[in-house]
Amino acid sequence: MYAIEATGLTKSFRGTRAVDGIDLLVEEGDLVALLGPNGAGKTTTLMMLLGITEPDAGQVRLLGHALPEERSKALQGANFTASYISLPEGMRVKHYLQVFADLYGAPASRVQEMAGLLGITDLLGRLTHMVSSGQKTLIGLAKALISRPPLLILDEPTASLDPEVSAHIRRLLLDLQIEQGFTVLITSHNMAEIERLCRRVVFIAGGRIVADGSPHAVGAKYGADDLESTFLSIAAEHRTRPAPGEAASGVPTEVGR
Amino acid sequence: MNAGRVRAVFKRHLYMTLTSPPRIFDWLFWPAIDIMLWGFLTTFLRQQGAKLPVPIGFLLGGFLLWDMVFRSENGIALAFLDETWSRNVLNILASPVTPTEYTAGAMLWGLSRMAVGWSIIATQAWLVFSFAPSAYGPALILFAGALLLFAVALAMLVLGLVLRFGNGATILAWGATAFFMPLSAVFYPVSVLPGWARAISGLLPTAQVFESMRTVIGGGAIPWDRLARAFALDAAFLLGAFWFARAMFATLRRRGYITRFM
Numbered sequence: 001m002y003a004i005e006a007t008g009l010t011k012s013f014r015g016t017r018a019v020d021g022i023d024l025l026v027e028e029g030d031l032v033a034l035l036g037p038n039g040a041g042k043t044t045t046l047m048m049l050l051g052i053t054e055p056d057a058g059q060v061r062l063l064g065h066a067l068p069e070e071r072s073k074a075l076q077g078a079n080f081t082a083s084y085i086s087l088p089e090g091m092r093v094k095h096y097l098q099v100f101a102d103l104y105g106a107p108a109s110r111v112q113e114m115a116g117l118l119g120i121t122d123l124l125g126r127l128t129h130m131v132s133s134g135q136k137t138l139i140g141l142a143k144a145l146i147s148r149p150p151l152l153i154l155d156e157p158t159a160s161l162d163p164e165v166s167a168h169i170r171r172l173l174l175d176l177q178i179e180q181g182f183t184v185l186i187t188s189h190n191m192a193e194i195e196r197l198c199r200r201v202v203f204i205a206g207g208r209i210v211a212d213g214s215p216h217a218v219g220a221k222y223g224a225d226d227l228e229s230t231f232l233s234i235a236a237e238h239r240t241r242p243a244p245g246e247a248a249s250g251v252p253t254e255v256g257r
Numbered sequence: 258m259n260a261g262r263v264r265a266v267f268k269r270h271l272y273m274t275l276t277s278p279p280r281i282f283d284w285l286f287w288p289a290i291d292i293m294l295w296g297f298l299t300t301f302l303r304q305q306g307a308k309l310p311v312p313i314g315f316l317l318g319g320f321l322l323w324d325m326v327f328r329s330e331n332g333i334a335l336a337f338l339d340e341t342w343s344r345n346v347l348n349i350l351a352s353p354v355t356p357t358e359y360t361a362g363a364m365l366w367g368l369s370r371m372a373v374g375w376s377i378i379a380t381q382a383w384l385v386f387s388f389a390p391s392a393y394g395p396a397l398i399l400f401a402g403a404l405l406l407f408a409v410a411l412a413m414l415v416l417g418l419v420l421r422f423g424n425g426a427t428i429l430a431w432g433a434t435a436f437f438m439p440l441s442a443v444f445y446p447v448s449v450l451p452g453w454a455r456a457i458s459g460l461l462p463t464a465q466v467f468e469s470m471r472t473v474i475g476g477g478a479i480p481w482d483r484l485a486r487a488f489a490l491d492a493a494f495l496l497g498a499f500w501f502a503r504a505m506f507a508t509l510r511r512r513g514y515i516t517r518f519m
Contacts, residue, residue: 013513047515052350054510072353080351084519088273088343090280095272102265103352127276143348153351 001064003028003151003183008058009048011041011207018044020207022058028150031177031184033198035191035227037235041207042187046155049185050080063151076104081144082155087128087136094124097142104147114142117172133160141169145176154186158193166190170197191227201227205238258361262354266362267369270336274370284370288324288378295320296386315471317388319443321379322400322470326463327434328374329408332367334415334430341424346518356506364409371405393470396479400466403484406491407462411437413498417505423517442467462487462494 004026011019019041026032034042047053049060051067051074060067065074087096097111115121118138123131131139137160144152158166170193177184188194194201195215203211203218211218211234215227224230274280299316340346349359383389390397411433418426440454441463450458458464465487469480509515 011513044513047513050351052347052510052515053513054507072355075351076353078351080348082347084344085347086344088269088339088345090277091269091273092276095268099265099269099272100348100352102268103262103354105259105261105353 001028003063005061009055010057011044011055017207022209026183026185028183029181031198033194033201034187035201036204040204077149078151079144079147079149080153081140081157083159085140089129091128093126093128093139096128100143101146106147110146114146118142137161151183156188191231195227203234210234258358262358263362266359267365270366284374288374289381292378292381314388314392315474316444317382318470318474323443325375325401326404326408328371329367329405330411330434331430332370333363333412336363336366337416338427338430341518392474394473396473399484400470403462403466403487403491410494410498413502417502420505420509462490
């Protein structure tokens with residue numbers, strides 16, 4: 001059974017391909033990294049997987065639900081966070097988490113539970129604009145975990161965290177994944193983190209999948225000792241300017257007005 | 258439609274408002290200041306013994322009803338705009354809440370916000386200027402219904418424009434009602450408008466309501482034909498506005514405009 005079934009995903013902006021026929025099958029309970037240089041098409045792919053951007057061609061099924069027809073059902077079982085998502089200004093952290101617990105149909109007690117897990121209990125009474133960027137990331141993760149989702153999609157979740165907090169989050173994700181068995185699809189530019197976290201890596205460049213397998217197997221294919229060297233080899237081989245629709249930061253830019 | 262998710266959207270905006278003194282000020286105090294302005298103008302005209310073809314109360318009456326349109330449209334549109342300003346759109350779109358549920362929650366919030374604010378200024382108009390909402394008679398319910406439907410349509414129009422053109426279009430949350438106000442004949446009869454403006458005014462449900470209001474405040478019977486026309490026009494505006502907002506949302510998904518809100 002697959003948590004993610006994407007076939008033939010294609011997206012163009014103003015006639016230029018940003019994502020070019022991506023097929024991605026992710027088995028339930030797997031930890032998969034979607035990697036690639038800036039502008040490779042990672043975030044555009046994630047937006048299509050979440051049903052936010054409509055593909056020009058191809059199909060997506062999340063947890064067995066076809067998009068866009070069963071989008072609400074699919075997203076009930078998935079949750080998402082990204083380093084570039086902000087928090088609504090002027091809300092207390094506990095209210096922010098409570099609203100998302102309600103949106104996902106999770107019990108109110110989950111707010112305290114998640115805050116305890118992520119070590120942010122003392123932030124619950126604070127206003128969202130009174131927390132640091134690292135704390136915002138932790139709150140975003142608490143929001144993503146609050147529904148105990150069978151599928152967790154994370155776009156550079158630890159980008160603004162220091163190494164100690166990143167390591168804590170990584171351990172926590174691994175422990176929770178073992179306990180709850182959820183599926184993780186993650187993007188990151190921290191190759192050491194991905195090596196420790198994921199069983200499978202999928203590299204994309206120029207909107208296409210160029211390598212797929214265990215970190216070790218993909219590294220061996222490129223004659224590299226670690227994932228960082230693998231990344232550099234792949235980036236050099238497929239070096240192009242950022243595809244339209246993706247800025248150098250990896251966040252899609254506005255195109256196709 | 259999932260009622261829990263609709264309530265969550267409502268609570269999101271309630272929580273944010275309750276922790277923000279500027280938002281509470283905007284919600285409760287600006288209308289109170291506005292009513293003072295129109296109340297004193299009405300008092301001045303009464304003291305001067307101004308001879309007008311309709312009772313002087315139409316100024317306060319007009320303001321109170323127009324405030325319903327402005328506050329409702331503004332409240333619903335701001336609920337959407339708050340998501341864009343706080344870069345929370347992606348969180349919302351990645352959640353199971355459907356566009357219909359989100360819109361219902363935003364409408365519930367916007368209309369509740371208006372109802373509280375309007376109750377305060379209506380009480381103020383009664384206590385300070387001796388203008389009670391009972392001056393409208395039972396027609397008040399019909400007037401309010403027709404005006405609120407128009408306000409919802411305007412909010413959907415603003416939402417569609419923001420989805421299409423990004424945050425640059427947010428000024429319309431305040432400007433949309435102002436655009437329709439002169440042609441709605443809030444403070445004067447439609448008959449004072451030039452021919453071309455009268456023609457446009459005839460297509461606005463608001464103009465039908467305010468003409469009806471002057472008739473009722475003047476002691477006339479409820480003009481049922483005018484109110485029926487107001488509701489029919491509301492239906493057309495609502496259909497068009499929801500179609501437009503839906504089409505703009507589809508465009509956002511197709512062209513990847515989500516990046517405007519990240």
